[in-house]
Amino acid sequence: EAEVAQSPRYKITEKSQAVAFWCDPISGHATLYWYRQILGQGPELLVQFQDESVVDDSQLPKDRFSAERLKGVDSTLKIQPAELGDSAMYLCASSFGTSGGSVISETQYFGPGTRLLVL
Amino acid sequence: AQKITQTQPGMFVQEKEAVTLDCTYDTSDPSYGLFWYKQPSSGEMIFLIYQGSYDQQNATEGRYSLNFQKARKSANLVISASQLGDSAMYFCAMSDQTGANNLFFGTGTRLTVIP
Numbered sequence: 001e002a003e004v005a006q007s008p009r010y011k012i013t014e015k016s017q018a019v020a021f022w023c024d025p026i027s028g029h030a031t032l033y034w035y036r037q038i039l040g041q042g043p044e045l046l047v048q049f050q051d052e053s054v055v056d057d058s059q060l061p062k063d064r065f066s067a068e069r070l071k072g073v074d075s076t077l078k079i080q081p082a083e084l085g086d087s088a089m090y091l092c093a094s095s096f097g098t099s100g101g102s103v104i105s106e107t108q109y110f111g112p113g114t115r116l117l118v119l
Numbered sequence: 120a121q122k123i124t125q126t127q128p129g130m131f132v133q134e135k136e137a138v139t140l141d142c143t144y145d146t147s148d149p150s151y152g153l154f155w156y157k158q159p160s161s162g163e164m165i166f167l168i169y170q171g172s173y174d175q176q177n178a179t180e181g182r183y184s185l186n187f188q189k190a191r192k193s194a195n196l197v198i199s200a201s202q203l204g205d206s207a208m209y210f211c212a213m214s215d216q217t218g219a220n221n222l223f224f225g226t227g228t229r230l231t232v233i234p
Contacts, residue, residue, distance in 0.1 A: 031220070041227075042224025042226055043164070043222075044224070045222070048221060089162055091164060095220070107154070108166070110156075110166075112161065112163040113163060115162065
């Protein structure tokens with residue numbers, strides 16, 4: 001069964017260091033999402049790609065976060081410098097498209113996530 | 120703006136019994152999608168069930184069914200014949216079909232199945 005791949009699964013870093021997370025979506029999925037989930041809360045969208053283009057990055061803290069999906073397939077999310085408040089689960093998801101109205105196009109499938117701890 | 124409310128921080132259910140997890144939503148958009156995801160302690164979000172705002176019938180997927188009451192803006196998840204493996208966090212989410220299809224999540228309900 002096709003899955004969204006993410007690495008690393010766990011990352012411990014010190015504040016002010018740089019960290020990077022990688023995501024490989026389900027083959028054929030044009031849309032890729034990065035979410036941040038703080039302990040005890042639901043995930044919140046950071047950035048959304050349609051192929052290689054950013055569709056929505058309004059919630060991405062652009063002074064320290066960056067995301068890219070250069071060839072429209074896999075994606076990297078970077079934090080530089082990391083802060084204590086960045087400790088969270090970072091989830092990647094993918095879907096066929098963004099046009100609504102059907103379970104096939106809309107449903108987002110999530111990877112296992114990366115648990116980040118900033119010390 | 121879209122908003123999802125899950126008022127039950129935690130729920131307990133006896134094995135083999137049915138349980139209902141509550142979800143209410145708020146949106147001014149006529150077209151939207153409603154989702155339920157399961158998040159075990161391992162962390163990944165597992166898609167369970169989807170309901171479109173224009174769907175006439177309640178969605179069902181195996182032991183999962185979605186009790187969709189559009190006028191009340193509620194989308195409760197019903198799990199029948201609970202199993203020990205159902206113990207997890209459950210999140211209700213809504214997509215904005217008129218926009219970029221972002222998902223807005225509630226705060227989740229932790230379900231514990233008792234043997």
